[in-house]
Amino acid sequence: MDQSGIVLLGPQRRPGLDKVVAGLQLDGPFATITAGWQEREVADSELQEHLGGRAVNLALWSRRQEILDRDPDFAAAHRARQAELSDMQELYQIGVSHTSRAITELREQTERSSRSREFALRDAEEVLRSLDRRHLERVRDIDAEFYDLTRPHEHPLIAAHRAEVAQVLAQTEAVVIAGGHVAELLDALHLFNVVPAGLDRLPIIAWSAGAMVLTERVVLFNDNAIRGPRPPEVYDDGLALLRDTVVLPSAHKRLHMNNTDRMSLLARRFAPALCVPLDPGARVDVPADGALPAGTPVIGTSGGLSCVVTAPPAEESIDG
Template sequence: MLLGPQRRPGLDKVIAGLQLDGPFATITAGWQERELADDELDQHLGGRATNLALWSRRQDVLDRDPDFAAAHRRRGVELTDLQELYLIGVRHTSRALTELRSQTERSERAKRFALSDAEDVLRSLDRRHLERVREINAGFYQATRPHEHPLIAAHRAEVAHLLGQAQAVVITGGHVGELLDALHLFNVVPAGLERLPVIAWSAGAMVLTERVVLFNDNASRGPRAPEVYDDGLGLLHDAVVLPSPHQRLQMQDTARMSLMVRRFAPAVCLPLDPGARVDLTPNGGLPATAPVLDESGNVSTFAALRNVGRMDRGPHEVSEERSGGELRGVTDG
């Protein structure tokens, strides 16, 4: 289940409606150093929450395993450089698209061709960037072999044990990069996340997808083009999750929203405003009522994007192929 940001928490009502008794494994790694300040979250879960403390566990590894910590830092520097250089290309291509759209005196056919070519460049930048992120991450895990580090192996075993006792998992928001790194390091998906009910919001919902996309049209330095960040956990297929879109996107600019829809297709863009709730189908797909951005750049439903015979199937079966406060008032990265 995907929820909108919990500015006015309603998690207790959701849990009651699902008739879940717990215990609940909670993942608050996106809150970073405030990870264990989770009393309010525990209250909403009826006092039956067990925090997996993934961020604290990762910090323990970085403090006590200097070789792994050094490799982790080197990877971080390389990924940051890669992201910033990729963004230069994204920014220039996005500006070119804006300029092309303003060419009102050109022939419509020529303008359409030019816009299509520029959009292809943008999609190519996204695809190549994600491939290189994968290469860096694969090289890091191959070189460090975390499962052979006794401290990491011990933490992984403890996490798997706690997940084995849980009835469901709750993943909050916070810093999406920190959350994703901790989830990968402790191998949380095969340890139990893929077999348990999951309730997630904001960054927690973003990391469930195949591809994490960052966005902020209302940044202090002006609108930023959406940027592909990294692979997610892959539990939700062919969807890009957009928490707090009316706060962080220029939703009234339908041309801009339409470009986002085309850019990330065949994945659908899934806006999650406060109060939103999306219950995935048993096969991991979106329900007919899920809010999505359509090709015109307006909010529609998943049913309207798919014909009646296909709307209840998962997005992966029908294709070929950072936000507001949380319970603790932190951002979702």
């Protein structure tokens, strides 16, 4: 395997991790990250079995919980930030939902001239992209304010945990990142500075939320939500180890993949990033530069499935 390449897998409901590891000729030791499982983080016996018992769980969620329990000032600031981010996410989602409905309505104006309708659609899609950009900028501002205020590196307990995480990574051959709750996983990864601690220098195997957090921006999506389809929404910066990529785990289960208008909008909205469906059985081997390799299935701007033709990815690299 490439020294710091990434293997993206589909959801591991029927785990085949042991075969992936064997095929990559990785002997371990491994570091595992299961923070997305939250309180079940260390219930990882099956994962350990697939890694031949040669893995150390970084226990990032448990470490974070210990900090929140033992450092009341940091915990209070963390709660305040999470509350503000939650409010902002919900308000942003309202704007995205209204704009998405407007785009649907514009598409239905078939009695209008095609040129006028196309102009209106382009304008509405640009509004959507603008909402995404501004939301992400504000999330970054809130995160920066939080870290400036709390200065985690000056908290002895946080500094000690960061040092322990870095030490484990320094003795690791590869890292395995499981799925679960993407927000909890991402928060823990950022708190413990896993990228500068060495994650970017190691081979990574990841799936579901674990794959999502490796991208430059994490996009949430669910066309089959209980209250009806929700337009995709930008959540936060990811770890930026994958370039120009939006990862969509269980895409055929969670997206209306047969709705070409909806999928076309998804692809155009996040371009030049490419939207990669990761369904059960999927596998994408990404080289060290973080660019998707040729042949990677993606959702094309026509709304159908296509493949990456060249790397690095760009809009014109989609066939159809």
